[in-house]
Amino acid sequence: MAIIWALREAGRRERERRAMRQWSFSTYELSDTDPVGALAFEVVFLPAKPDSDGGRRVVDLSPFARQDRVGPKVAARAEALLDWLLGAAPAGSDSDAAEGRLAGWSPALNPEPPPVESTQRRFVRAVRCPTCADEFDWFEDGTVFLFDETTSRYESAGIGSWEPVKQADARRRGYRRCPNPSADTPEHYLPATYADYEDPLVIGLVGMSLSGKTHLLTAMLREVYRGGLQPFGLRHAALDFRRHQAFRRGFIERLERGEALPGTGSEVVDAMDAVILRGPGGPRPITFFDVAGEDLVRHDVHGKAARFLLAVNAVIFVHAPEDRPTRGGFGENEAFDLAVERIVAARGGAPVAAAIALTKSDRLRYVPPADRWLRKEQSHLSATDMRAESRDVFAYLHHSGTTAALNPFPEFPRCTLHFVSASGRDASSAGASSRFAGGIRPARVLQPLIAILAMTGVLTGPEAEKVGAP
Secondary structure (H helix, E strand, C coil), X not given: CHHHHHHHHHHHHHHHHHCCCCCEEEEEECCXXXXXXXXXXXXXXXXXXXXXXXXXXXXXXXXXXXXXXXXXXXXXXXXXXXXXXXXXXXXXXXXXXXXXXXXXXXXXXXXXXXXXXXXXXXXXXXXXXXXXXXXXXXXXXXXXXXXXXXXXXXXXXECCCCCHHHHHXXXXXXXXXXXXXXXXXXXXXXXXXXXXXXXXXXXXEECCCCCCHHHXXXXXXXXXXXXXXXXXXXXXXXXXXXXXXXXXXXXXXXXXXXXXXXXXXCCCCCCCEEEEEEECCEEEXXXXXXXXXXXXXXXXXXXXXXXXXXXXXXXXXXXXXXXXXXXXXXXXXXXXXXXXXXHHHHHCCCCCEEEEEECCHHHHCCCCCHHHHHCCCCCCCCHHHHHHHHHHHHHHHHHCCCHHHHCCHHHCCCEXXXXXXXXXXXXXXXXXXXXXXXXXXXXXXCHHHHHXXXXXXXXXXXXXXXXXXX
């Protein structure tokens, strides 16, 4: 379209006059019925300094859409239009080129316009970000963010004109910046393919500090990566390659070396890992959150780490045999109680699957009824076994007087209980660190996850429908 070419040339001159090194622009259709005559031009200026203002202007180009050449009138209109657009940009401002950059093209010197990337915004669906818990409309607009390992920054890349194979590869490796409509969470990114699948299964691990949440999640995902879900008809793949590699290096490989893992850092608000599980029911993204116990019980307005509870549709409550109530006798576990209240209130009656995992159960290896379950390997889904194990864990916790760990059970219509051990033994001190002498021997760490997958429809069939049911 001639007006776009004229705007590019006018923008080049204006950039030099205002000492703007970069600016970004995009065009997109305003109408599905008249894609030629209903276009818009958007110009975006991002600030050169964090404390300065940028700007954004959008204008309907319909009156110019059918101009087929750059004549004096079109050029004059472009100059006037650009003056209005640039009214939002202070002199000297700078921007990242989101869709393309003015390249100094002149119709007098080159009658063929440069290729313009396809920047039509296509609505995909509404999604809810698991990090900030905001819901927003997801649009595909021909751009992704690629992470630059050398600068440790996300860089915008326009891929609208790339070959389909390259576009697919970039989207698989790329990200989209979450708009965070509430503006209450630090900048964060979602995988560019996030909206390609149905809403993810967001699983949160809840428990007091030192209850073993991090070790359980690490041992659980280690078994997933080792193919532990294949007997149940599920295959796995990483949804976010960078996050997956960081989790593998920072947690799984350290645990495999026998190192005891540190507790979750305070105010960690991002997911630990995200995978795609593929089975008879189709692909389903699974996102895992592990938040420090002290963050779960914070009451102040600045505590944001536990916000993932507003987006979860499944939760694993983690309790260790030595856990004691925060106050109020054996009937209160503040982390459990506050998490239950927030989840129930946020979900508004929507079903949430729950599992209670009694961690560090290797300490009970000679204590019935834990002893027989720790020796039992599960290679198929059995609602009968799940119910029997839940009965035994409930009985053990009730008999030991730890009723606080059972508080979530009556609050969720479908809930299971499990004996698990992430390491198989206690860690011993080795100088400033702790290690698992002789390595790790996880036991039944997949059982809570398998129960969750059955209760949320990732695993299907008659047995899955009975798991966790009253």
